[in-house]
Amino acid sequence: MSVTTPQGFRAAGVAAGIKASGNPDLALVVNDGPQHAAAGVFTRNKVKAAPVLWSEQVLTGGRLRAVVLNSGGANACTGPEGFQTTHATAEKAAELLGCGAVDVAVCSTGLIGAQLPRDTVLAGVSAAYDALAADAAAGLAAATAIMTTDTVAKEAAHRDPAGWSVGGLTKGAGMIAPSMATMLSVLTTDAVVDAPALDAALRAAVRVSFDRLDIDGSMSTNDTVILLASGASGVVPDPDAFTAAVTEVCRDLARQMQADAEGVSKRITVHVTGAATEDDAVTVARTVARDSLVKTALFGSDPNWGRVAAAVGYSDAAVDPARLDVTINGVLLCRGAVVAGDRNDVDLKGEDVLVEIALGLGDGTADILTTDLSHAYVEENSAYSS
Amino acid sequence: MSVTTPQGFRAAGVAAGIKASGNPDLALVVNDGPQHAAAGVFTRNKVKAAPVLWSEQVLTGGRLRAVVLNSGGANACTGPEGFQTTHATAEKAAELLGCGAVDVAVCSTGLIGAQLPRDTVLAGVSAAYDALAADAAAGLAAATAIMTTDTVAKEAAHRDPAGWSVGGLTKGAGMIAPSMATMLSVLTTDAVVDAPALDAALRAAVRVSFDRLDIDGSMSTNDTVILLASGASGVVPDPDAFTAAVTEVCRDLARQMQADAEGVSKRITVHVTGAATEDDAVTVARTVARDSLVKTALFGSDPNWGRVAAAVGYSDAAVDPARLDVTINGVLLCRGAVVAGDRNDVDLKGEDVLVEIALGLGDGTADILTTDLSHAYVEENSAYSS
Numbered sequence: 001m002s003v004t005t006p007q008g009f010r011a012a013g014v015a016a017g018i019k020a021s022g023n024p025d026l027a028l029v030v031n032d033g034p035q036h037a038a039a040g041v042f043t044r045n046k047v048k049a050a051p052v053l054w055s056e057q058v059l060t061g062g063r064l065r066a067v068v069l070n071s072g073g074a075n076a077c078t079g080p081e082g083f084q085t086t087h088a089t090a091e092k093a094a095e096l097l098g099c100g101a102v103d104v105a106v107c108s109t110g111l112i113g114a115q116l117p118r119d120t121v122l123a124g125v126s127a128a129y130d131a132l133a134a135d136a137a138a139g140l141a142a143a144t145a146i147m148t149t150d151t152v153a154k155e156a157a158h159r160d161p162a163g164w165s166v167g168g169l170t171k172g173a174g175m176i177a178p179s180m181a182t183m184l185s186v187l188t189t190d191a192v193v194d195a196p197a198l199d200a201a202l203r204a205a206v207r208v209s210f211d212r213l214d215i216d217g218s219m220s221t222n223d224t225v226i227l228l229a230s231g232a233s234g235v236v237p238d239p240d241a242f243t244a245a246v247t248e249v250c251r252d253l254a255r256q257m258q259a260d261a262e263g264v265s266k267r268i269t270v271h272v273t274g275a276a277t278e279d280d281a282v283t284v285a286r287t288v289a290r291d292s293l294v295k296t297a298l299f300g301s302d303p304n305w306g307r308v309a310a311a312v313g314y315s316d317a318a319v320d321p322a323r324l325d326v327t328i329n330g331v332l333l334c335r336g337a338v339v340a341g342d343r344n345d346v347d348l349k350g351e352d353v354l355v356e357i358a359l360g361l362g363d364g365t366a367d368i369l370t371t372d373l374s375h376a377y378v379e380e381n382s383a384y385s386s
Numbered sequence: 387m388s389v390t391t392p393q394g395f396r397a398a399g400v401a402a403g404i405k406a407s408g409n410p411d412l413a414l415v416v417n418d419g420p421q422h423a424a425a426g427v428f429t430r431n432k433v434k435a436a437p438v439l440w441s442e443q444v445l446t447g448g449r450l451r452a453v454v455l456n457s458g459g460a461n462a463c464t465g466p467e468g469f470q471t472t473h474a475t476a477e478k479a480a481e482l483l484g485c486g487a488v489d490v491a492v493c494s495t496g497l498i499g500a501q502l503p504r505d506t507v508l509a510g511v512s513a514a515y516d517a518l519a520a521d522a523a524a525g526l527a528a529a530t531a532i533m534t535t536d537t538v539a540k541e542a543a544h545r546d547p548a549g550w551s552v553g554g555l556t557k558g559a560g561m562i563a564p565s566m567a568t569m570l571s572v573l574t575t576d577a578v579v580d581a582p583a584l585d586a587a588l589r590a591a592v593r594v595s596f597d598r599l600d601i602d603g604s605m606s607t608n609d610t611v612i613l614l615a616s617g618a619s620g621v622v623p624d625p626d627a628f629t630a631a632v633t634e635v636c637r638d639l640a641r642q643m644q645a646d647a648e649g650v651s652k653r654i655t656v657h658v659t660g661a662a663t664e665d666d667a668v669t670v671a672r673t674v675a676r677d678s679l680v681k682t683a684l685f686g687s688d689p690n691w692g693r694v695a696a697a698v699g700y701s702d703a704a705v706d707p708a709r710l711d712v713t714i715n716g717v718l719l720c721r722g723a724v725v726a727g728d729r730n731d732v733d734l735k736g737e738d739v740l741v742e743i744a745l746g747l748g749d750g751t752a753d754i755l756t757t758d759l760s761h762a763y764v765e766e767n768s769a770y771s772s
Contacts (some may be wrong), residue, residue: 045700046699046706047695047699074692112696113695115725221699292763293767299764299768306460306462306497306499310431310605314432338465339463339464373678374768375764378685378764379761381686382685
């Protein structure tokens with residue numbers, strides 16, 4: 001159930017000493033081939049971290065041998081010095097692996113605006129190289145080394161009956177929004193897939209998984225999802241089955257991120273149907289998912305559908321109040337924007353909350369996964385610079 | 387310093403019994419003329435409360451005799467029954483004042499999705515009518531009766547040397563956003579101004595005052611600002627001076643709302659300069675002002691400029707990282723999106739925080755007023771249905 005589930009991959013995670021805590025902070029994922037196709041999706045933030053600038057550039061070739069990931073520092077807003085650190089990191093890994101620096105992507109996460117300790121990172125790359133292994137423990141070690149405020153390592157995998165598989169790891173617990181989380185994710189497959197097909201499958205998967213997770217509306221400078229294909233299974237997959245498998249792994253990872261989000265006490269799914277378009281459905285779901293008053297009400301186990309209706313009403317989507325229904329955990333509370341059911345009938349004691357919004361305008365539908373806004377969220381994000 | 391500062395106005399605030407607490411909950415502001423010009427600005431939320439639907443309609447005539455305001459219930463998402471309550475409220479006031487129901491606007495605030503107790507409201511209108519007075523105490527009583535989670539009544543006034551004045555009251559402490567707050571505000575003037583000129587002055591004032599206050603990004607179903615002109619001073623004001631005076635009063639009231647926002651421990655001004663356009667400046671300032679990670683960091687007195695830079699980067703405005711400077715409370719922390727100053731030099735012990743963002747692209751500038759995201763905000767919005 002990790003990046004080492006598919007054949008042809010090794011991984012490692014080590015404590016390089018970037019984090020003052022001494023916790024693991026550097027991971028390496030290596031594709032031993034025979035193929036080295038790769039694709040990536042990156043943050044749309046206009047302020048991009050050095051590793052994003054680097055990895056976007058090297059991925060234009062559609063080929064990667066390895067990915068180096070570090071926690072303990074985002075290497076964002078660090079200027080030329082920060083970029084040189086990223087470059088040196090890729091060169092170090094390339095030297096050890098006997099490839100070019102352009103075959104190595106780099107991902108970083110942590111505090112924005114601080115330089116990484118370059119020598120510490122480079123020594124960590126060497127240590128990770130020495131620790132590379134193809135077993136599940138190695139995959140878990142890599143997933144563990146990229147954790148920041150995550151409380152658990154996050155891995156997933158899909159084994160296809162046709163003889164290929166997809167594996168993945170991710171991290172991310174806050175600053176999770178519009179176009180992906182503050183998240184780093186590496187996905188692997190041993191299916192035989194060329195770079196253009198990998199890219200198409202990855203974009204299709206991200207659009208309905210990581211892009212539909214919105215914890216706090218904040219989009220990071222560092223978001224990166226990379227998919228590596230080794231071809232080691234020797235099997236050319238059915239394209240639809242392959243996209244479905246990548247999507248399944250991404251959704252599994254996204255749900256793990258939702259469950260481990262900063263300060264979460266409720267896992268909320270906002271399910272919109274009947275929108276004029278799918279884009280409108282996403283817009284409505286995202287507006288409700290981001291509304292601080294909705295999120296605090298659900299933290300307080302208050303089925304305050306009026307706040308949901310208000311958020312739907314100020315979204316940029318087409319909305320006709322006369323057709324707006326709101327249902328919380330199965331109880332229809334609002335029909336045609338008018339009070340319908342009894343809020344006392346809503347059971348919000350559990351951790352999972354389903355907010356259903358029916359717009360009655362068309363066929364557009366979308367889910368956004370989010371969490372409540374709790375004291376713990378405020379505590380975690382005010383007490384520590386992260 | 388209230389709606390009764392200008393000549394020709396009486397006001398009252400009473401405890402009608404709408405609120406279970408027994409606190410004051412119904413206000414009446416009456417324009418005794420000789421003129422009755424009026425203008426209004428309303429929420430852009432597509433889900434509009436019954437009093438908004440009513441008041442928008444009656445204001446198309448550009449004339450009002452009175453405004454009835456209640457707290458204790460928003461009368462939103464209440465269907466035909468709710469609309470009939472609003473209509474009956476206006477008719478009751480009209481009957482007492484000897485005018486038509488179309489000369490009476492109605493404003494409501496409180497929980498969405500519950501019917502108001504109609505007979506209680508109508509009896510409250512009578513009691514308020516009996517209590518009408520033209521002194522400052524009456525203005526304060528009206529401002530007090532519309533408070534919800536506000537902790538203080540909010541009033542302001544401007545006396546012009548030319549012999550006319552502008553007064554105002556407002557309420558609003560949460561659900562304050564894009565296009566005005568969950569706020570109700572009544573402004574009065576004894577200047578001689580016709581309805582079209584009133585409308586122009588009010589829209590110009592609101593655009594740079596209430597519209598630039600963004601506490602939590604949530605736009606209400608009930609936002610209403612109404613400006614009444616009695617002409618009782620007999621003075622026709624200079625149009626620019628009049629607009630400036632209305633703007634000054636609205637800004638004063640907006641600052642009072644910021645200072646009394648739910649759970650506020652920091653009053654934050656986000657000041658953007660150098661944007662390509664004024665719209666872009668507003669977009670950047672609003673994106674930063676709404677970012678939960680920026681708001682929690684400032685609650686924790688953490689000058690986390692990296693979160694500011696990230697929020698600027700994911701805004702929809704034109705941004706060139708190479709020209710992006712961020713200054714917090716006078717300390718330049720980030721120049722060209724690269725770490726510059728020492729965050730330890732930033733003093734965040736006080737209640738006021740100034741976040742300055744220079745984009746280096748043009749002449750667009752804007753301020754957005756907001757607050758931090760605190761435990762008290764979460765507590766207030768999770769523990770009570772409001």
